[in-house]
Amino acid sequence: VYLPPVQYQLLYVLAQHEGKVVGYQQLLREVWGYDGSQSEAQDLLKAHVRLLRQKLGLNAQGDYIQSVRGHGYMLDLPEV
Numbered sequence: 001v002y003l004p005p006v007q008y009q010l011l012y013v014l015a016q017h018e019g020k021v022v023g024y025q026q027l028l029r030e031v032w033g034y035d036g037s038q039s040e041a042q043d044l045l046k047a048h049v050r051l052l053r054q055k056l057g058l059n060a061q062g063d064y065i066q067s068v069r070g071h072g073y074m075l076d077l078p079e080v
Contacts, residue, residue: 006031007052010045014065014075023072049073 003011013030014022024041028034032044049065058064066074 001055003052003055007048007055010048010052011075014073018075018077021068021072021074027072045073 009031010027013027022030024038024045025035027045028036028041036044049067053059053063053065056064064076066076068074
């Protein structure tokens with residue numbers, strides 16, 4: 001699956017912290033490289049996570065990439 005650089009970086013950062021919630025502002029810093037407000041980070045991430053889920057064929061309910069309301073996102077991979 002081809003991912004644009006921003007979506008690839010977003011997935012990469014979530015994978016580095018797999019199983020842990022990564023805060024909105026931390027994701028903004030690690031993916032885009034700057035500090036922004038909580039609401040700016042939430043809005044930007046909401047759009048990119050939606051696109052990432054679509055590209056990976058995941059449903060919006062949070063298969064693997066889970067939204068943790070008010071905090072951030074978490075990559076939750078099944079045990080193999």
